[in-house]
Amino acid sequence: MFVVMQRAASEAEILGVKSRILAEGLTPYENPSAEGLKVAVVGEIGGRREALLGQLAQLPGVARVTPIKRPFKLTSREFHPDDTVIRVLDAAVGDGSLTVMAGPCSVESREQLLKTARRVKAAGATILRGGAFKPRTSPYAFQGLGVEALRYLAEARDETGLPVITEVMEPNQVDIVAEYADILQIGTRNMQNYSLLQSAGRVARPVMLKRGYGATVEEWLMAAEYIVSSGNPNVILCERGIRTFETYTRNTLDLAAVPLLHSLTHLPVIVDPSHATGKRFLVAPLALGGVAVGADGVMVEVHPDPDSALSDSEQQLTIEQFEALMVDLVPVHEHVSDLNGVVMRPVHADAPDGGGLSKH
Amino acid sequence: MFVVMQRAASEAEILGVKSRILAEGLTPYENPSAEGLKVAVVGEIGGRREALLGQLAQLPGVARVTPIKRPFKLTSREFHPDDTVIRVLDAAVGDGSLTVMAGPCSVESREQLLKTARRVKAAGATILRGGAFKPRTSPYAFQGLGVEALRYLAEARDETGLPVITEVMEPNQVDIVAEYADILQIGTRNMQNYSLLQSAGRVARPVMLKRGYGATVEEWLMAAEYIVSSGNPNVILCERGIRTFETYTRNTLDLAAVPLLHSLTHLPVIVDPSHATGKRFLVAPLALGGVAVGADGVMVEVHPDPDSALSDSEQQLTIEQFEALMVDLVPVHEHVSDLNGVVMRPVHADAPDGGGLSKH
Amino acid sequence: MFVVMQRAASEAEILGVKSRILAEGLTPYENPSAEGLKVAVVGEIGGRREALLGQLAQLPGVARVTPIKRPFKLTSREFHPDDTVIRVLDAAVGDGSLTVMAGPCSVESREQLLKTARRVKAAGATILRGGAFKPRTSPYAFQGLGVEALRYLAEARDETGLPVITEVMEPNQVDIVAEYADILQIGTRNMQNYSLLQSAGRVARPVMLKRGYGATVEEWLMAAEYIVSSGNPNVILCERGIRTFETYTRNTLDLAAVPLLHSLTHLPVIVDPSHATGKRFLVAPLALGGVAVGADGVMVEVHPDPDSALSDSEQQLTIEQFEALMVDLVPVHEHVSDLNGVVMRPVHADAPDGGGLSKH
């Protein structure tokens, strides 16, 4: 549930409401709004719901108390109707602009990274990606250059001005990655690594949370809730495909999740067609598809020489292919941005009722 | 495998090749091409492949003999590089134009259908859809108006000029449906109803084959192969979502299948966002997404009063919503049509090698 | 809903109830019980439920009227608490005995079939299987010997006394297959071929309905409902694996479905480990597993020389492997049969509430 304070509520009244919430062993989260300050009440409410709702409504300065139906609270549009916009250096994610995260799967050398960074910047990328710590299915596969790669990423950022995103794989890495990178990425295998989510929730860097390849949309939002409730409101969601029986593609990109998320949450949504398809020739069409369904941007793997790449060689675009993609992508985004808002941002009342926190 | 005849090959030489194929208990299929007549050789070739390939190459008038690697033969781009274009009345599917099939899930009355037909025609639909025989999960649910609905569809076609598509559920219905309708639809539950596929292969009407909700892309193409090898080359494929663990949406729309199919087959591909999502507010974004990934068109359920519909009430658009969708969809299609062909129609050599006829 | 008549209800009172049901455009189905005759009311009841329930309860001779919560009615344990036992020649399915259906994937010759029939009979099989009409993913693969195979099956039945089961693929084949075979099989691809289900519902032969590889348990029971509501109460369910992302096995055998079905329905349940796994070495363990979870029997593919088989060569057991399996299987079945009934046949009240007719 959340409390909406009267516009004229005093500091003391606000404090009174928050104290009452804390006294119940619950946690208050504030969100300013035109209507008045909103205070979300989260925690194990259980059977106290009705009683608590009535008690809070009686406190001085309270305009109303509203239940949040979904199990995700702080990440829900019910509590936070306005889109979250994440600003990092000169880039913004979720403000209506086209976010393009591009770069190699793995940082393999200083030269490889710098060359790619310059070229993707020139082609219109807004954020530079590159793996430093690589989660690999096999313990015997290339595991990334680690801190050395972080240094190259920082150098590339300093030269090009592009903010840098890279994956963090465990709580102990959060600080070192946050020192070098501008955005932390949590990968598909770690979507429900709750210790990592909480650590990422305590650092002053935006976090991009990839969907678990076996996770429902609701579980994904619950994972985002872990980050936000730990103190970090700047979460970007990234759809990267789910596991199905289809074998031609590596995963099945769930583009319906994009408009679905836009109705359920205020967080921005990025689409990653590289990992979803695992095939170079499918990346460009699905990047266009992602933008057409209303994604806030795309993440694309680009490598100067994909055939020699140490990871994901079959799905990385050449720099030339990326440049060609950008020529097509920008006008599609512009076109879609001009569309009827009803089509692309569904009215909240029409949001789905089905689904639910079911299985794991 | 297929034989390419020399351009100057005589009728007798062509006949010689075909006779040789028939003598093996196999079937020849002809496809004219700029290079010279192509003759596909299909059937249970088994261990004879190498020998037969050598023998055919020796026959007079033969330019070359080429194996077809995929298990689908007549439907493959390997055999038939040019896009199949299907023309029916004034409509064309697969020629680069935007195909829009619209209409109610079920034909419920003459008035309901005619009203919808006039309005979707005015909004830009090119083909009218409407269910006469309805496959329903429950034997106790509305099963469609049957032949009465076919008559209304024919009347709507005669009034609006829109070709009519409707589902056929069993071999015995093929003739009666073909009498009234312009395009036969085979539904998701019947994708591997081989008797029905063969019956549809013997009738002079285009067939739209929906993907089985549990079927791989390869099995889908093998099902199309049943129709084409039975004599009907005019097959349209319709992606309508597959089964996954996600519960917010009815199915998961596999938009990667669209460019994948464009690389594997010459048949046109339509996207159905209504059945894929099962939620009205997701239909428009996914229709745009379908067109952006290169689909030849969309199929959308439209009803004058969805809340009172006898089937699929949660996913049918109102007429007004359909009109708004068309305003957005047409320019996106135009825009995508102008794009770099490399992006939207992958070069054939880059087609995937993975996947395979595995499971059932 | 169903009506329970008073034990002393007269013929006229029973007729009165049935007439009332028919007058509503609904269909009555009778089921005798110790408590009194039960009459199920099925059809599109819609908004009339409450009113109708009240009206029927007032009719003379009526003891009570009870709603059926599940969407499947005649196949539900709610309506029909006692296990259905299907008797065919000397075999019985569902009576607590171990049903073993064995034989080749495809009937390939008279000798192959007769040899297999004699040997599996000697080893303890109770029913002979063999494919006459084969649904094949490829139109160019061996499609079965057809009527010739039916004749061999009948001959094998006459010689060994084993009832014969074989697949029927379309409504037009039902009569000819019913002429030769003792049990009709409807395959996984045709589970929602409603015309075929209805045809099979009108013939005086038991029907074994395989689960669709992409179908939920509830959809499967709805498909069985099509058969039963068409007039044929003798339906056997066969779990044969569902589609998942796992690639080592052909499908994923859902053994939880067996006790789940025993709680939801009165129909017997058979497990098919051959199609589920697609690997010979997994057949025996999963046959044991199937019996251990309470299945009424198993269906196993057996071939005198699997490596030369025209279909499914990787999963058919040799005759010797089948004999070894039977030595293990019979005592496990005996052992499980003696177990605490609470474990193996869950009390009805503990049945699940989740799930539902959701997606297709």
Add this chain to the structure above:
Amino acid sequence: MFVVMQRAASEAEILGVKSRILAEGLTPYENPSAEGLKVAVVGEIGGRREALLGQLAQLPGVARVTPIKRPFKLTSREFHPDDTVIRVLDAAVGDGSLTVMAGPCSVESREQLLKTARRVKAAGATILRGGAFKPRTSPYAFQGLGVEALRYLAEARDETGLPVITEVMEPNQVDIVAEYADILQIGTRNMQNYSLLQSAGRVARPVMLKRGYGATVEEWLMAAEYIVSSGNPNVILCERGIRTFETYTRNTLDLAAVPLLHSLTHLPVIVDPSHATGKRFLVAPLALGGVAVGADGVMVEVHPDPDSALSDSEQQLTIEQFEALMVDLVPVHEHVSDLNGVVMRPVHADAPDGGGLSKH
């Protein structure tokens, strides 16, 4: 690949082989065998395979060098044909005895745990389970008692003599959990948390690795490979169901994975029917099924009062239900143990070739 040393190989010769491997930047792992010491060679071998194979074969004291076809090396039966047996206190896992891990989902109080421990011990359980750190989908749900629960577990172990298993969620918890518990559990959401796997690989406690709900068997074995290659050979695998489209059950228990794993790996395999089904009435049948397909044991959630449980209340057995289950389970295990070894432990040569490290 692995090197088999001659039986008479000297220490110096063994050292020579290991030095050669280390000089390549690869890692040697030893496994004694009747044939002679085996030394596995793991790491990023890449294009050196052929050359290295030849070079190692030439070294003094080497009997032969054999490639390992599977991507998992140390966990493969190819390298390690004998079953791994894990001994902890008086219990053994994988030695042919029936392992039964039982206890509450979460440790909720000292009394709850001690009561359950005494009763499950009396009923025949061999290992006590109980959650201290709980991975919960919602950040607002009960997260476990933490270290307090570890202390109760140790007390219960000291009183009953049952070894204790509990989940560890992050690298930083490994030491504290290892201090109190006898076996570490890694849960389904952390199956590919590589940092955690490596930490668990460095501690002197057996590790039970649950299958990721979206993971293939091959990925699961690769995750086990992370633990073993980090130095801990004592890994138990636990099948607990995978994600599918079926909604009646929480997950789909993949019992075919049990005999499949027995052919692919030497590690013991446990089945968890509680998490797989999410429904109390399905636990007992699937426990029997798990044992019947050859599992080395089962893990079952048991609670003195499931309806009041703080987590998983719908799937925990009452103590009485657990006692009834044990009465049935023990003789099924005894029976299956006596079976023909060919059926239950497939000959290695018959292992599957399909599948592969494909998607993530």
